[in-house]
Amino acid sequence: MVSPAIALAFLPFIVTLLIRYRHYLVLLYRAVLVVWLRDRLTGTSREQRAFQYVLAHAIPGDPHHILQTFDQWCYHCEHLSCVGPDKGRIVERVLLERAPLRVLELGTYCGYGTVLLAQGLPPGARLYTIEGDPRHAAVAEKVELIVGPSEEVIPHLREKHGLVNANFVFMDHWKRSYLRDLRLLESHQLLAEGATILADNVLFPGAPHFLQYAKTCGKYHCKVHRASLEYFRAIPDGILPGSEIAPRLPREIS
Ligand SMILES: C[S@@+](CC[C@H](N)C(=O)[O-])C[C@H]1O[C@@H](n2cnc3c(N)ncnc32)[C@H](O)[C@@H]1O
Numbered sequence: 001m002v003s004p005a006i007a008l009a010f011l012p013f014i015v016t017l018l019i020r021y022r023h024y025l026v027l028l029y030r031a032v033l034v035v036w037l038r039d040r041l042t043g044t045s046r047e048q049r050a051f052q053y054v055l056a057h058a059i060p061g062d063p064h065h066i067l068q069t070f071d072q073w074c075y076h077c078e079h080l081s082c083v084g085p086d087k088g089r090i091v092e093r094v095l096l097e098r099a100p101l102r103v104l105e106l107g108t109y110c111g112y113g114t115v116l117l118a119q120g121l122p123p124g125a126r127l128y129t130i131e132g133d134p135r136h137a138a139v140a141e142k143v144e145l146i147v148g149p150s151e152e153v154i155p156h157l158r159e160k161h162g163l164v165n166a167n168f169v170f171m172d173h174w175k176r177s178y179l180r181d182l183r184l185l186e187s188h189q190l191l192a193e194g195a196t197i198l199a200d201n202v203l204f205p206g207a208p209h210f211l212q213y214a215k216t217c218g219k220y221h222c223k224v225h226r227a228s229l230e231y232f233r234a235i236p237d238g239i240l241p242g243s244e245i246a247p248r249l250p251r252e253i254s
């Protein structure tokens with residue numbers, strides 16, 4: 001048993017920790033505890049609940065309104081790990097600047113990023129999106145949706161799906177897979193000259209090995225855009241842009 005005197009001695013330390021990390025505790029509460037409880041009470045998944053809300057409230061065929069409706073749900077009801085409106089603006093800006101014709105998204109989830117990318121593409125562009133979890137794929141917007149783990153899909157993108165190479169890649173799947181999949185894209189020569197690679201959440205939850213590789217391998221110009229975690233302005237996050245240096249045209253990683 002901890003004596004009351006020892007507990008009291010640690011109290012200021014514990015209070016300081018709680019105050020310092022309160023935003024992460026709120027995130028844990030909203031993104032894990034509340035969702036777990038609602039899953040059990042309703043017998044549905046958070047993605048199904050979000051999708052039902054979007055179907056009921058969004059104007060069909062209006063991508064901006066669909067995204068706004070997702071945002072409303074995420075701010076006021078339950079947290080979803082969509083890229084969200086703040087980092088979404090960075091994605092839109094980079095997309096507008098680059099006007100890529102072949103776009104690859106890793107991690108479709110509910111289709112938020114897919115809608116965001118699709119509505120910013122120039123005419124004639126193709127968007128491929130890879131989702132490993134069939135439950136998520138079932139509720140995603142249908143834009144060249146490829147169901148399967150990225151490490152199995154990427155090596156066959158050319159022969160099975162006709163993607164010669166991509167000039168824009170949006171990485172937003174599991175962060176520990178970023179580096180492996182960048183190396184896979186490189187080794188299968190699936191990055192076009194001057195390709196832009198946009199990687200979400202490089203600061204939170206974080207992708208340190210990917211960041212280190214992108215910054216030090218000598219192939220990319222990298223610049224982290226500081227932002228906040230989707231739907232949590234108090235938690236810092238970043239989206240990484242960079243571009244390949246010699247011997248080809250610059251490629252961007254964002
Ligand atoms: C953060 S969510 C994607 C959010 C989405 N880009 C958006 O903005 O709405 C991550 C998704 O990546 C999927 N995923 C994780 N690792 C994967 C892999 N190796 N291959 C394919 N999908 C993967 C998960 O099932 C999940 O649906």
Ligand SMILES: [Mg+2]
Nearest residue numbers: 083172200201
């Ligand atoms: Mg993300």
